[in-house]
Amino acid sequence: VLDKVNLAEVLAGMSDHWMPRVVAAYNDDTVQVLKVKGEFVWHKHDGTDDLFIVLRGSICVQLRDGDVAVGPGELFVVPRGTEHCVRAEEEAEVLVIERLGDTGAEADARVLEAEAELRWSR
Amino acid sequence: VLDKVNLAEVLAGMSDHWMPRVVAAYNDDTVQVLKVKGEFVWHKHDGTDDLFIVLRGSICVQLRDGDVAVGPGELFVVPRGTEHCVRAEEEAEVLVIERLGDTGAEADARVLEAEAELRWSR
Numbered sequence: 001v002l003d004k005v006n007l008a009e010v011l012a013g014m015s016d017h018w019m020p021r022v023v024a025a026y027n028d029d030t031v032q033v034l035k036v037k038g039e040f041v042w043h044k045h046d047g048t049d050d051l052f053i054v055l056r057g058s059i060c061v062q063l064r065d066g067d068v069a070v071g072p073g074e075l076f077v078v079p080r081g082t083e084h085c086v087r088a089e090e091e092a093e094v095l096v097i098e099r100l101g102d103t104g105a106e107a108d109a110r111v112l113e114a115e116a117e118l119r120w121s122r
Numbered sequence: 123v124l125d126k127v128n129l130a131e132v133l134a135g136m137s138d139h140w141m142p143r144v145v146a147a148y149n150d151d152t153v154q155v156l157k158v159k160g161e162f163v164w165h166k167h168d169g170t171d172d173l174f175i176v177l178r179g180s181i182c183v184q185l186r187d188g189d190v191a192v193g194p195g196e197l198f199v200v201p202r203g204t205e206h207c208v209r210a211e212e213e214a215e216v217l218v219i220e221r222l223g224d225t226g227a228e229a230d231a232r233v234l235e236a237e238a239e240l241r242w243s244r
Contacts, residue, residue: 005198006195007197008195024173027171049148049149055195070126075153097219
């Protein structure tokens with residue numbers, strides 16, 4: 001029988017910020033959880049939407065057009081090709097679904113590093 | 123600026139069981155929330171995994187190999203091609219991500235009806 005994943009339990013064992021842990025595969029995409037605090041880097045994914053569900057705390061998804069505040073139990077999808085930068089004043093916990101390997105050329109080293117990390121932990 | 127979705131708010135406006143509401147698109151897939159109670163029907167999707175996150179209550183995902191109890195804050199992915207049948211003793215609230223139109227030939231009218239409903243509400 002296949003395994004379920006308790007998201008809070010996985011997150012309880014994590015401490016670093018911006019270091020996603022892959023918890024499941026869904027079709028060609030990865031389901032990740034991560035703790036965030038502070039600000040990531042502006043980037044976009046040309047080949048995949050980026051789905052966020054906030055599990056604890058709140059995040060601000062900065063878009064070039066404005067900010068979207070996403071709180072616990074809220075879902076937000078960044079469409080492919082849309083530049084975004086996540087910021088969190090206080091630590092927050094987030095579930096993210098995205099297709100790996102579709103990060104746009106504008107991504108800087110930090111995004112690519114996080115992606116490499118994901119491939120490892122897969 | 124794009125919209126976020128408050129999952130609990132959407133669910134608060136729903137009352138029927140097994141009637142999914144599409145809350146977002148993610149790549150080629152639909153993100154749905156639904157209230158469940160009782161038992162659905164055995165079916166499988168040959169072309170898509172089926173991702174479940176339980177938001178409230180508990181569900182039992184019956185597989186031919188055994189049952190998986192999935193509680194609040196837990197995630198479970200039914201791999202494509204795997205027969206499954208969700209059951210819930212008490213009402214539960216679930217987020218589901220799946221690709222529409224990939225239901226296997228074995229699906230009965232109830233699954234096809236739910237899919238048709240989804241296309242409408244899209």
